[in-house]
Amino acid sequence: xxxxxxxxxxxxxxxxxxxxxxxxxxxxxxxxxxxxxxxxxxxxxxxxxxxxxxxxxxxxxxxxxxxxxxxxxxxxxxxxxxxxxxxxxxxxxxxxxxxxxxxxxxxxxxxxxxxxxxxxxxxxxxxxxxxxxxxxxxxxxxxxxxxxxxxxxxxxxxxxxxxxxxxxxxxxxxxxxxxxxxxxxxxxxxxxxxxxxxxxxxxxxxxxxxxxxxxxxxxxxxxxxxxxxxxxxxxxxxxxxxxxxxxxxxxxxxxxxxxxxxxxxxxxxxxxxxxxxxxxxxxxxxxxxxxxxxxxxxxxxxxxxxxx
Numbered sequence: 001x002x003x004x005x006x007x008x009x010x011x012x013x014x015x016x017x018x019x020x021x022x023x024x025x026x027x028x029x030x031x032x033x034x035x036x037x038x039x040x041x042x043x044x045x046x047x048x049x050x051x052x053x054x055x056x057x058x059x060x061x062x063x064x065x066x067x068x069x070x071x072x073x074x075x076x077x078x079x080x081x082x083x084x085x086x087x088x089x090x091x092x093x094x095x096x097x098x099x100x101x102x103x104x105x106x107x108x109x110x111x112x113x114x115x116x117x118x119x120x121x122x123x124x125x126x127x128x129x130x131x132x133x134x135x136x137x138x139x140x141x142x143x144x145x146x147x148x149x150x151x152x153x154x155x156x157x158x159x160x161x162x163x164x165x166x167x168x169x170x171x172x173x174x175x176x177x178x179x180x181x182x183x184x185x186x187x188x189x190x191x192x193x194x195x196x197x198x199x200x201x202x203x204x205x206x207x208x209x210x211x212x213x214x215x216x217x218x219x220x221x222x223x224x225x226x227x228x229x230x231x232x233x234x235x236x237x238x239x240x241x242x243x244x245x246x247x248x249x250x251x252x253x254x255x256x257x258x259x260x261x262x263x264x265x266x267x268x269x270x271x272x273x274x275x276x277x278x279x280x281x282x283x284x285x286x287x288x289x290x291x292x293x294x295x296x297x298x299x300x301x302x303x304x305x306x307x308x
Contacts (some may be wrong), residue, residue, distance in 0.1 A: 002029055003151075003204055003302045005227060007035075009042035010294040012211075012233045012247075012269040013066050020044050021066045022269060024229060026149055031055040031163065033133070035147060035208045041070035042077040048233070048297055052078050053085065057126065060091030061210025062144035072102045079111045086113045090125055092143050093118045093276075107179055119145060122217075131203065136221040138212035139152065141246035146210055148221050151203025154304075155180060155193065162196045165296055201211070202305045207262075211269060213243060214252040222260035226302055230256060232267035236283045250280045254287035268294040 004027045011019035021038025026049070032054050034041075045052065060068050071089070078087070089095060096116045103110065119125050119135050123146040126133040131151045138144040158178050168174065173183045173283055177193050184190050205225040209218055209243045212231050222228045228254035242249050248256075250267060257265040265288055267280055274280060277293030292298075 003027070005206060005229075005300040005302065006048050006050060007266075007268065007294045007296060007298045008034075008041060008048060009038045010268045010270055010298075011038075011066075012231075012271050013265065014272055014279075015039070016272045019272075021070065022210075023070065024268070025050055026206060032057070033149060035060055036057045036067045036210065037074060038066050039070045040073070041072045044296070045074075049254055052081050053083060055085060057088040057090065059125075059145075059147050059208075060089070060095050060138055061138065061146065061208075062092055062142055063094045064142065064211070065151055067210070068095070068098065071099070072106060074103075075099075075110065075114070076106075076108045079109060083112045088126075088128060089114060089116045090119060090135075092145055093120055094156075102214060102258050106162040121293065134221065136217045137215075138210055138218070139215045139246065140211045140213070144210050144212060146212060146218060146221055147208050148225070149204075149206040149208075151205065151240075153203050154201040156198030156200050158194050159198065163191075166191050166195060168196070204302045206302070209248075211247060213246055214248055214256055219255050219259045222256060222262055225260060225262040226305070227264050227300065228253075228257050228260065228262040229268055231269045232280055232284070232293075233269050233271050235279050250284035250291075251287060254284040254291065257288045257291070264300075265291040266294050266300070267291065270294070 008023035009020035009062040021040050022036040023041045024035045026033040123137050124132045125135045134148040135145045138146045176183050177196050180193050182192050206227045207222040207225045208229045209231050231248045232250050232253045233247035236249045236251045239249050
């Protein structure tokens with residue numbers, strides 16, 4: 001299963017000529033998971049060619065304007081394109097009232113149902129056959145959430161040699177073993193999946209912090225993630241300002257990445273004061289080497305995890 005992360009907006013608070021407001025897409029086959037929805041997100045989606053008619057879920061971290069004001073425009077654009085598929089929206093308490101107010105005051109015809117789930121408790125907020133989405137409390141100026149996309153483990157590689165050696169004929173019985181079912185042979189012998197499968201393969205994990213100060217909860221949420229997308233609004237010299245405003249610095253993000261043993265760190269929510277990423281990168285790389293600063297329309301492909 002292909003899995004790609006697309007950065008639609010990477011600015012903090014105000015847009016710049018190079019950066020739109022926060023929005024990150026996790027793209028699976030036939031499905032979009034959008035984390036935060038800054039103003040103009042639908043134009044960014046057009047430019048990134050991610051499409052509007054796919055199965056879509058939106059996860060809002062908090063109710064600051066730069067993270068949520070793009071939602072009404074996106075809904076209107078989807079309606080004008082005659083979308084019929086339902087749209088799922090997850091977010092903190094307040095997101096439902098916000099959408100209700102838009103519907104009551106802005107005149108356009110909504111062509112599809114919107115299912116809103118407000119999140120007040122940590123834990124799994126959406127479970128699908130192949131993945132879950134988990135939420136944890138972040139530490140921002142207002143109630144805020146961080147999210148983890150967690151792929152479920154896949155069965156280990158099927159060994160044709162072992163299956164043949166055990167006398168399992170090619171065909172439906174192989175498929176059953178690959179899907180975790182015991183099979184009974186004509187000679188009465190039972191073959192179990194563990195007899196022909198290698199070690200289970202870990203699912204891929206992506207963590208998006210939204211706006212936050214560094215916390216132990218984020219270390220736990222990001223544990224062993226393939227990709228950590230972390231707030232890095234201000235550089236290390238402005239650490240006090242970051243704390244006051246509920247944000248993180250490159251040093252903060254790098255420490256979380258190191259403690260969590262993530263594979264890759266990407267810094268986002270970048271203040272307009274930084275014209276280039278050089279300072280933020282140099283500060284983060286003092287602690288964690290595999291780090292980048294997000295740019296609008298940057299794409300990251302996440303390969304399947306296979307045991308060595």
